[in-house]
Amino acid sequence: MRKRIGRQTAEIDNAYIVSSGAIVGEKEGKGPLADYFDIVLPDNEWNEKTWEKTESKMQREAVKLATRKGGVDLSCVDRVFGGDLLNQCISAGFGLRELDIPFYGIYGACSTMIEGLSLSAQVIDGGFCDMAVAVTSSHFCTAERQYRNPLEYGGQRTPSAQWTVTGAGAAVVSRDVGNIGIKHITTGKIVDMGIKDANNMGGAMAPAAYDTIKAHFEETGMSPDKYDLIITGDLGKIGAEILVELLNKDGIDISKNYKDCGCMIYDIEEQDVHAGASGCGCIASVLCGYLLPEMEKGNIKSLLAVGTGALLSQTSSLQGESVPGVAHAVGFKRRENI
Amino acid sequence: MKYSKKEYQEYLNKKSPDSNIIKDTTLAFLVGGGICVIGQGIFDLYNVLLGISEDTSRVLVSVTMIFLGALLTGLDVYGKLAKYAGGGTLVPITGFANAIVSPAMEFKKEGLVLGLAAKMFVIAGPVLVYGITASAIAGIIYFFLRFVGVLV
Numbered sequence: 420m421r422k423r424i425g426r427q428t429a430e431i432d433n434a435y436i437v438s439s440g441a442i443v444g445e446k447e448g449k450g451p452l453a454d455y456f457d458i459v460l461p462d463n464e465w466n467e468k469t470w471e472k473t474e475s476k477m478q479r480e481a482v483k484l485a486t487r488k489g490g491v492d493l494s495c496v497d498r499v500f501g502g503d504l505l506n507q508c509i510s511a512g513f514g515l516r517e518l519d520i521p522f523y524g525i526y527g528a529c530s531t532m533i534e535g536l537s538l539s540a541q542v543i544d545g546g547f548c549d550m551a552v553a554v555t556s557s558h559f560c561t562a563e564r565q566y567r568n569p570l571e572y573g574g575q576r577t578p579s580a581q582w583t584v585t586g587a588g589a590a591v592v593s594r595d596v597g598n599i600g601i602k603h604i605t606t607g608k609i610v611d612m613g614i615k616d617a618n619n620m621g622g623a624m625a626p627a628a629y630d631t632i633k634a635h636f637e638e639t640g641m642s643p644d645k646y647d648l649i650i651t652g653d654l655g656k657i658g659a660e661i662l663v664e665l666l667n668k669d670g671i672d673i674s675k676n677y678k679d680c681g682c683m684i685y686d687i688e689e690q691d692v693h694a695g696a697s698g699c700g701c702i703a704s705v706l707c708g709y710l711l712p713e714m715e716k717g718n719i720k721s722l723l724a725v726g727t728g729a730l731l732s733q734t735s736s737l738q739g740e741s742v743p744g745v746a747h748a749v750g751f752k753r754r755e756n757i
Numbered sequence: 758m759k760y761s762k763k764e765y766q767e768y769l770n771k772k773s774p775d776s777n778i779i780k781d782t783t784l785a786f787l788v789g790g791g792i793c794v795i796g797q798g799i800f801d802l803y804n805v806l807l808g809i810s811e812d813t814s815r816v817l818v819s820v821t822m823i824f825l826g827a828l829l830t831g832l833d834v835y836g837k838l839a840k841y842a843g844g845g846t847l848v849p850i851t852g853f854a855n856a857i858v859s860p861a862m863e864f865k866k867e868g869l870v871l872g873l874a875a876k877m878f879v880i881a882g883p884v885l886v887y888g889i890t891a892s893a894i895a896g897i898i899y900f901f902l903r904f905v906g907v908l909v
């Protein structure tokens with residue numbers, strides 16, 4: 420049966436969310452969504468010797484948590500799609516090694532969660548496997564070490580800078596009918612508008628989110644009001660405003676039902692995060708800890724989740740390169756609304 | 758998208774908030790100046806109160822300020838101060854100590870040789886390289902000018 424409905428979008432018929440779980444750090448545990456997360460870490464280390472080991476533990480425990488919540492045995496999971504921000508995706512590789520699940524390492528920067536869900540939906544609906552898990556994580560300390568400066572260094576952050584979330588999220592996807600169905604996936608293209616400021620990632624990624632959302636609505640023929648909620652991963656305050664304006668110029672109005680996870684996970688005024696949150700763990704923990712459970716309860720009937728990633732590295736920035744962005748989309752609908 | 762690359766960059770520039778120049782420079786001035794006042798106070802402590810010679814006191818001030826910069830970095834205080842002080846805590850000696858101690862602390866996890874020792878100068882390295890090079894060039898020019906009699 421032909422599922423392709425456009426160059427970037429495909430219709431999914433047989434993929435449902437079984438369960439999901441989210442683990443976050445201290446700062447996130449003090450934010451507006453604190454009560455929704457399954458586990459809030461007591462500190463940055465979680466009894467591990469290095470932060471990299473902590474992040475690996477977070478991924479592993481997120482998968483175990485999500486499968487446990489769904490009453491699913493790890494041996495029933497056919498594929499795990501995992502990735503993270505660290506070089507060579509070591510959080511995923513080392514975190515998931517004990518779980519004995521056939522593994523695909525993926526990289527979409529902060530869009531990895533949605534990339535993982537998109538791929539999971541496609542391999543399940545395509546009949547290639549029965550159950551898959553999508554997982555990702557980020558950790559403030561590991562990200563700062565790799566991308567920026569040592570934590571004790573006395574440097575100032577710019578107003579457009581975003582704070583990397585310490586968080587991990589995992590979701591179990593299956594052929595078996597559940598309350599939350601994955602209805603559409605739209606794969607993003609790499610979009611680069613030449614922004615060189617690595618401290619303004621929201622602004623750099625917004626064009627990619629615009630491109631994917633536009634393709635999604637054009638190829639499905641839907642209008643934004645067909646979704647209760649449209650979210651992006653981590654455009655932050657500035658990027659979110661820009662996205663709304665860019666889409667508006669093309670006659671697509673998302674202003675009434677749009678939120679950015681980077682602006683939801685922290686209290687921007689109180690928690691001193693400048694433009695908001697970023698990191699793979701941002702959309703992962705908000706989606707897996709808060710939004711999917713809300714859909715399960717029936718409070719949200721349809722959701723378009725757009726993960727946004729900035730595909731830069733330290734090396735590319737030092738060499739004077741700009742920041743390319745990518746955004747992937749997954750459309751969820753409650754079973755009765757499909 | 759209706760914007761070209763250049764148009765989008767200009768648009769983003771307009772939408773991105775600028776740092777508060779007045780607040781930042783004022784705090785940098787006050788904290789940076791304050792650190793220098795503390796340095797002067799320590800000099801007076803050694804020179805006037807303890808009667809140590811001027812030259813030795815100067816060296817002792819540097820040593821003391823480096824120690825304080827390193828200690829406050831280790832106690833995770835320096836970074837917190839720098840968040841407000843910005844350029845004021847970048848002031849040489851204390852800022853330099855912070856720039857060396859912070860990577861040393863951070864990369865100890867990768868071992869004492871390839872972690873701590875190798876990465877210790879990752880921030881301060883350019884200061885050493887270009888500072889020493891500039892002083893060597895200045896010295897050569899000075900020597901030359903003395904040699905030809907322009908300077909005495």
